[in-house]
Amino acid sequence: MRSTLVTIGQVVRSNLMVDSQTNLAWATLLDPTGAGPAHQRLARALRAAIRSGRLPTGSAVPPSRALAEDLGCSRWVVTEAYGQLVTEGYLAARVGSATRVAWTPDDAPRGRVPRPRTATASPRYDLAPGLPDLRAFPRRRWADAVAAVTGAISVDDLGPPDPRGHPTARRTIAEYLQRSRGAVATADTVTVCAGITDGLTRVARALRRLGVDTVAVEEPGWSRLRAAVTGAGLAVRAVPVDGDGVRVDALDGVRAVVVGAAHQFPSGAVLSPARRAALVRWARSVDGFVVEDDYDAEFRYDRRPIAAMQGLDPGRVALLGSVSKTLSPALGLGWLLAPGVLSAAADPVPAAPPVLDQLALATFVNRGWYDAHLRAARRRFRLRRDRLLAALAEIIPEATVEGTAAGLHVLLHLPDGTDARAVVRAAAAHGLRLVDLDTYRAEKPAAPTPVLVLGYGNLADGEIAPAVAQLRATLDRV
Known part of the structure; x- marks a missing residue:
């Protein structure tokens, strides 16, 4: 179906999907009195609308050109805001399709029955190593x-x-x-x-x-x-x-x-x-x-x-x-x-x-596109690593971190005596994917090594704090 946008006063109605329509006062999102550049103000407003439920999971946001016209700003402002929210995990972009809300709240809204998790379901937070930022594929x-x-x-x-x-x-x-x-x-x-x-x-x-x-x-x-x-x-x-x-x-x-x-x-x-x-x-x-x-x-x-x-x-x-x-x-x-x-x-x-x-x-x-992609990726991963380290220091202060100067993963040393394998199993039951160091050994030691291998390459920035909080809760249970 072709996407259409119908302006009704200050309201833009998007019917990019029949089963996922959003009626939001888009023109009010860009606060002219707010602090910061326009793309940051728009990103804040969209983020708040998503978290409050005004933009529910799966709903489509308008094409960047259409929203820019409605807001009276440049298309660059909208694409920058969308790009930031895609990086943070609030939006998901697909080639040939609309950009949609990907974030889901911790608790299912009333009236909706949450889907039961199965052993084959994708984890909510994936801290396993081995992947780059697939959202940022050029x-x-x-x-x-x-x-x-x-x-x-x-x-x-x-x-x-x-x-x-x-x-x-x-x-x-x-x-x-x-x-x-x-x-x-x-x-x-x-x-x-x-x-x-x-x-x-x-x-x-x-x-x-x-x-x-x-x-x-x-x-x-x-x-x-x-x-x-x-x-x-x-x-x-x-x-x-x-x-x-x-x-x-x-x-x-x-x-x-x-x-x-x-x-x-x-x-x-x-x-x-x-x-x-x-x-x-x-x-x-x-x-x-x-x-x-x-x-x-x-x-x-x-x-x-x-x-x-x-x-x-x-x-x-x-x-x-x-x-x-x-x-x-x-x-x-x-x-x-x-x-x-x-x-x-x-x-x-x-x-x-x-x-x-x-x-x-x-x-x-x-x-020159590969070099440009690598430069942008290095900046993004450095910031993501810093956020992960800050979250670990704040939420799991008793653990120590190693191997932070390069790559897309870190080693998290848990307190002596911690059963890392049990932590991995317990985390999986609550939607958190982890990998312990012994997974990569040819010969498994008799006593589990209390070390986790945490990957952050394919983890959205907005998922870092809740993922570490989930790890904290898992450690407390184990």
């Missing part, structure tokens, strides 16, 4: 990149794809890695893959062909990395991580190791300069290889992002990266920058990700 610019590629792609590019990736995408990624990550890269050394797991699977297969039978993996760490190694037919050796990163002295008897140098998950440790040098020396001494997982490398808040260690020895270090934590895991786009000997030993693989998607990413990067 839909319009990505659509523009796809449209530009679709209109300009050659007939030859519509044929069978190069298994290593389209040359334009490989060249763009190589240039990006050189300038942003300090890597030594050319189009010939880059392979476009479906993400970190896909890239590591390719590396593990190549290592097996070179006679490597065991790969060291950090403990604790992503279970998917261990699965990729074992899936290629190799054994896994769990090696400990401390405050300086992976323990190089625990690598006896292996010739390959997977490390998170810029920001190890989940410990948050940054591989120290001494460990980097020691790791390269180790690889040379055993004729081995380091596989660098560039996890969360783009998000550092106390200094500029640290360069990839691949530049220290491109012949021994392979670099894995993706856009899963910067744009969206749904894109399924990543890259592998591998030493020549590993590339030569790689097994033939199915085609790389779709050519149109590869070229869309290249366009997105070449037009």
Whole structure:
């Protein structure tokens, strides 16, 4: 149905959906005597209307152009206010559809029967790590990149794809890695893959062909990395991580190791300069290889992002990266920058990700949109992290926080003796998703580690305080 707006005096009626009509005095929202810029005054008014129930959950707000005309302000004022409320979780924007109220009160309004929660229902508050801000995905610019590629792609590019990736995408990624990550890269050394797991699977297969039978993996760490190694037919050796990163002295008897140098998950440790040098020396001494997982490398808040260690020895270090934590895991786009000997030993693989998607990413990067998106994301995540830390300090003062300088998660150390696994189970029953540190261990300790891994990448700003309050209530129950 086409959206229509009918002005009745000072009232605008929106019938964007038959079953969700809103009749609100929109023209009164922008208080000319209020304090602050116009977009902030409008955001405050809309926020108050949502929280009071005047704008109920699911109702549509007018298109930005129509509301701007009714308020007598610029369209920028409305789009800024809408954008702020989308970021805070009060509104939800969908391409090709109206912007709607997403916030729900703690208590269901009278006369409405709340839907019972089930084990498969989405949690109300998700503090699990692993996702970026999916609300902030640059839909319009990505659509523009796809449209530009679709209109300009050659007939030859519509044929069978190069298994290593389209040359334009490989060249763009190589240039990006050189300038942003300090890597030594050319189009010939880059392979476009479906993400970190896909890239590591390719590396593990190549290592097996070179006679490597065991790969060291950090403990604790992503279970998917261990699965990729074992899936290629190799054994896994769990090696400990401390405050300086992976323990190089625990690598006896292996010739390959997977490390998170810029920001190890989940410990948050940054591989120290001494460990980097020691790791390269180790690889040379055993004729081995380091596989660098560039996890969360783009998000550092106390200094500029640290360069990839691949530049220290491109012949021994392979670099894995993706856009899963910067744009969206749904894109399924990543890259592998591998030493020549590993590339030569790689097994033939199915085609790389779709050519149109590869070229869309290249366009997105070449037009400067990726860098702009990362700059905005860093600012947003820094503020979100600060709000989370402030809420934790105020509401759960007995806990301590670690790993706050980078990435999209923190470690929350609970008081000794706290059963973190029980906390996770109890929180799930009340709509709060948590993950404890032991989830990421290859071998679970007999006594649960009293540490939670709190992700804030995909948590709306307006959800931070109530999510932490729910965690406080869960801790009190446990």
